[in-house]
Amino acid sequence: MSEVRAKGLAAKQASYALVNVTTAEKNQALKLIADELKASQQEILSANEKDLQFGKENGISPAILDRIMLNEDRIQAMAQAIELLINLKDPIGETIEEIEKENGLHIYKKRVPVGVIGMIYEARPNVTIDAATLALKTGNAVVLRGSSSAKHSNTAIVKVIHTALKKSRLPHESVQLLEDTSRETAKELFRLNEYLDVLIPRGGKQLIETVMRESTVPVIETGAGNCHVFIDESAEWEMAKDVALNAKIQRPSVCNTIETLLIHEKWFEKYGKELVQEFQDKNVEIYGDEMIRKKCHNILVATEEDWATEYLGLTISMKIVSTVQEAIQHINHYGTQHSESIITRNDQHAAQFLNSVDAAAVYHNASTRFTDGFEFGYGAEIGISTQKLHARGPMGLEALTSSKFFIYGSGQIRN
């Protein structure tokens, strides 16, 4: 049996035990992991050193090396995140629906674990601890497939998890790490429907697209964010400027940052030059359509490609539109159904935009940067789903649960 199948099977078997553990037992296991993590700091750091050394020797970029890098602060932060997770409400067991039938059947729809979660991710070793602990909190087993560049770190972290789980009431087989990080194991994982209930990719656009294209295991799609702010004719100058700048520059590298600013032509006539200047003062590179280039200096030519590009940096494209409808159509055509905002004093335009724009989160008069599990108060975030089934938008613990009908009778048969 291949490593992938053997570990998939072990995780599946562990998942059958996990449906019978209590919240207290799960939290105790999480506490043991947090403690063990702090106690094993040196082992983790020296494993991480090997990954960094290997990365440097093999020309891995400084940006990626920074993602791989662990230090005392980062390990402390992992342990703290677990302690916050312990305090979150356990969604498992919750009754979602209750139906009493005339024939005396009592039907309860309850929240249960999904079963086995496959997680495929890139550089960051903190995803290892994050994925494992979120899965355990929700009673799921997990098969982890990290990248070869963080192999030593991931192995050291999973060793810590296993040591802790062996002291707990949870089977240590609940957390499985694939040692072979070749493309072949990834492909095997994509087709492991027998043992995996869901596959969650965490990483760049290319990883997510590969998983979406090749996986027959159900996938939760996360991540890509080609977001927009639309400044309508009636938008207040201060609010429009503040929101547009915040949505672009507060943290340019993340998915809920905007990539294109759509501006109503009448608003642009009044405030366009000033707004462009604000962006340029903040060193934002601007690609614009013809009208913007006519009115302002130092604007690059926006091509068809720009409207579809997630710059993830201090670059923005700008486009003039004549109506709310035109803004909606542009977003529905080029957007990635993530986060979209309209700045307007016209409530009817706002309603039209919010209803008609097809995205996980739609805003009236606020920055798109709020699309975030912690900002929404979920206390944890599995990722931000840009698909429409199962979960959409910021995913808290509930996204890692399924449901099950428990039906109690006294011998009822169907006529």
Next chain:
Amino acid sequence: MSEVRAKGLAAKQASYALVNVTTAEKNQALKLIADELKASQQEILSANEKDLQFGKENGISPAILDRIMLNEDRIQAMAQAIELLINLKDPIGETIEEIEKENGLHIYKKRVPVGVIGMIYEARPNVTIDAATLALKTGNAVVLRGSSSAKHSNTAIVKVIHTALKKSRLPHESVQLLEDTSRETAKELFRLNEYLDVLIPRGGKQLIETVMRESTVPVIETGAGNCHVFIDESAEWEMAKDVALNAKIQRPSVCNTIETLLIHEKWFEKYGKELVQEFQDKNVEIYGDEMIRKKCHNILVATEEDWATEYLGLTISMKIVSTVQEAIQHINHYGTQHSESIITRNDQHAAQFLNSVDAAAVYHNASTRFTDGFEFGYGAEIGISTQKLHARGPMGLEALTSSKFFIYGSGQIRN
């Protein structure tokens, strides 16, 4: 542009209009469809006659011809189902979650249509009307791909739908039927992620497996049901016998019917012979393990394959087990996560079984035949999901919805 892409695009564009229609407008459209269906009975029946003629000439089996066949009663039943659907509560617009943030942001998670639903199905032309009307009730556009054996019937039914929709406030492009029913169009549909939000197969095991294996569009898996009743040591004779018989013979061809009966050895010692006789009196063919064959007459040899077979007829396999745990393990190994029942007077055993068996619906002292959207009181049924994401078990209208965060601010930016 291919037919599949062109119709996918048209459905996508219609779906953007459908988010803005009211419940009253949707119900009016449904009423028009029901009326038009009754008025066009003759056209539909003569189209159906062509399919039946073609089927007979091409050696299609009587069982399948019966599924293709329409008559006045069946058309009346379709129209009546639409009238019931009109009276169901519209789930769209419902607020699922409401969050008020300290910074003044108001976040509403609301139920919205999924967008475009792809439906791929076999013989029965009533699925055409069923899928289209359930989709419209929930504000979704639909791309239908029926089988060539019901081509004329499906075309006539969609013509009726289009005539009705043209008199309504809903775009008639909301319902698209693929004329080309070749394997190539199915394959194109499996990869139409750009326009389809979900693909639902309705039909036999082979169809569902093909869709699961080949589709990159998210799929809702429905249908396969290798279900079990487990008669525990303490089960009452009458109840156990009645439930086991009902679960097998009340309607043998459907998915919530059982295929294997698991019996505790001690119960079998007392009542086994009598139970087997009851099944044999009802002309049920029995495959059994060694112990059953030793005690009873006319029992065929159950092989490994039998435990995994969905007979869908008057055939059952029977196996003796020594513990609840053994029953649970058998079901988790061979079952299809559909419906599973334990008959016992021991509440602890019942709890263990219900928690540990991995299935959409688990029963204590009742027949598995109740797993059904209408029995659960949903008033409509899209199918019975045997997957764990998005929807599990009988799916009502909610299964055709997604959610969206509507966020209202007054210029909030993130720090």
